[in-house]
Amino acid sequence: MNASTVRYGSLRIPLPAQRAIDEAFAYLARDPVVRSVIERLERSRVGHRIAIDHRHDDSYLPWSHTIRWDPTSALRTTDGGRQSPALGLAHELDHAVESERSFDRLQAITITRYDTAEERRVIAGSERHAARTLHESARRDHDGVSYRVAGPTKRYPSTGSG
Numbered sequence: 001m002n003a004s005t006v007r008y009g010s011l012r013i014p015l016p017a018q019r020a021i022d023e024a025f026a027y028l029a030r031d032p033v034v035r036s037v038i039e040r041l042e043r044s045r046v047g048h049r050i051a052i053d054h055r056h057d058d059s060y061l062p063w064s065h066t067i068r069w070d071p072t073s074a075l076r077t078t079d080g081g082r083q084s085p086a087l088g089l090a091h092e093l094d095h096a097v098e099s100e101r102s103f104d105r106l107q108a109i110t111i112t113r114y115d116t117a118e119e120r121r122v123i124a125g126s127e128r129h130a131a132r133t134l135h136e137s138a139r140r141d142h143d144g145v146s147y148r149v150a151g152p153t154k155r156y157p158s159t160g161s162g
């Protein structure tokens, strides 16, 4: 038996990560664009899953329809701004919800600063929209430096002894 999973429609999540994912989803749902991405993913004919990572490796693996997400990895943007782990999850969810044909086509197009047209679609689209709604920093490139925070919606490193 695999570790227990919970299903949100066609989206499978690991039970131990349910609380972190619920917290991220509740926060992200304040933005209508990301809320729509989440709803489309849950209703998708293709089953997706979220796998938890602890090495700052937020990514989407299209061949296995797997979203890898580190719930305590925040991002320092090129401009010196900050993005929460939840916004990083939103970014990967948008890759996942894109049709495979469109994903492959846009990934094959190289774009300055954004690496690919698919990255620009996500960063300049849902990510930027959600950043405004949630008062986080927007990006103008596909870059940034990861750092640790205490939880999915945090943007500042936890301080104190601990």
Ligand SMILES: [Zn+2]
Residues within 6 Å of the ligand: 091, 092, 095, 119, 122
């Ligand atoms: Zn991306």
